[in-house]
Amino acid sequence: MVKDLSVNLCGITLDNPVIPASGTFGYGYEFAKFYDINMLGTFSFKGTTLSERFGNDTPRIAECALGMLNSVGLQNPGVYKVIAEELPELKKVFRKKVMANVSGFSIEEYVKVCELLDKVDEIGWLEVNISCPNVHGGGLSFGTSAISAAQVAGAVKKAVKKPVILKLSPNVSDITEIAKAVEDAGADGISLINTLVGMRIDLKTRKPVLNNITGGLSGPAVFPVALNMVYKASKAVKIPVVGMGGVSSAEDVLEMILAGATAVEVGAANLINPFACKEIIENLPAAMDKYGIKTLDEIRGKA
Ligand code: SIN
Numbered sequence: 001m002v003k004d005l006s007v008n009l010c011g012i013t014l015d016n017p018v019i020p021a022s023g024t025f026g027y028g029y030e031f032a033k034f035y036d037i038n039m040l041g042t043f044s045f046k047g048t049t050l051s052e053r054f055g056n057d058t059p060r061i062a063e064c065a066l067g068m069l070n071s072v073g074l075q076n077p078g079v080y081k082v083i084a085e086e087l088p089e090l091k092k093v094f095r096k097k098v099m100a101n102v103s104g105f106s107i108e109e110y111v112k113v114c115e116l117l118d119k120v121d122e123i124g125w126l127e128v129n130i131s132c133p134n135v136h137g138g139g140l141s142f143g144t145s146a147i148s149a150a151q152v153a154g155a156v157k158k159a160v161k162k163p164v165i166l167k168l169s170p171n172v173s174d175i176t177e178i179a180k181a182v183e184d185a186g187a188d189g190i191s192l193i194n195t196l197v198g199m200r201i202d203l204k205t206r207k208p209v210l211n212n213i214t215g216g217l218s219g220p221a222v223f224p225v226a227l228n229m230v231y232k233a234s235k236a237v238k239i240p241v242v243g244m245g246g247v248s249s250a251e252d253v254l255e256m257i258l259a260g261a262t263a264v265e266v267g268a269a270n271l272i273n274p275f276a277c278k279e280i281i282e283n284l285p286a287a288m289d290k291y292g293i294k295t296l297d298e299i300r301g302k303a
Helices: 077-092 107-118 146-159 174-184 222-238 251-257 276-290
Strands: 008-010 013-016 018-020 061-064 067-070 097-101 125-128 164-167 189-192 196-198 213-218 241-244 263-266
Touching: 013 097, 013 174, 018 061, 018 189, 018 276, 067 222, 077 107, 097 107, 107 125, 107 146, 146 164, 146 174, 164 222, 174 189, 174 222, 213 222, 241 251, 251 263, 251 276, 263 276
Parallel strands: 018 263, 097 125, 125 164, 164 189, 189 241, 241 263
Antiparallel strands: 008 013, 061 067, 067 213, 196 213
16 A cells, blocks of 8 residues: 655645755755655755855865765855856756755844845745754854844744745753754744864874864764753754665654654755665665554654
């Protein structure tokens, strides 16, 4: 029997809960060369700022056991080019609403970029990234304080009509405090976790591997940490939670939903296998059967 995998994320129905995470799926059309990306729930496009950014100097990737460190530094073409060039390319191959991932270095920048993207029909949700660990004076500096996280959420909410999802950092002492602060400020949802700050040292040069010294750890190594934070955050708030962090199988998706996630983003797995999300979606019905799960709704938050 065909299983209903649909979930409702902030008022928009997704055919299934699987969402490639920002920064691992470009602006989508690159992956349409491999498979029909309309089978996805949706995807979150590359973190977009007001102006074009080259990102951090290389090396900005380091491999680790069961994961990787990145210090990309929000490389992107800037919101005007995203609207004029990237989204028209996406429209040729994707019929669903896409999630816009927005980064910034000031509250005004977050608001401006969100206002511009709010006017784009193809965008369903604004995922506001207050958790990038690889830039100075932006991203994470907003996401580690409940006060500034709430200020970003409140300012963006006042300026837009589309649902606003705040992307939270695991690099905090109490995730529930930040989650509740953005909910109180009006956020429609939260997504977590972004990457964990880490570093590697090259034994030959005796210097950090990454030019930026530190980077964000992602991949299967972070999955248990992510699951715990999704579990705690989803118990603390009433708004939908999008779980992510090291998800690489249909079973991981089910664990995230049991922890309380409404939908699940898949990140680093796309960089290892461009078909990762396709395979996870295809494997979900069998994984549900294996564990006696009839619908995703019946298990949500039941861990
Ligand atoms: C980056 O561009 O540095 C990664 C984005 C992020 O971790 O939020």
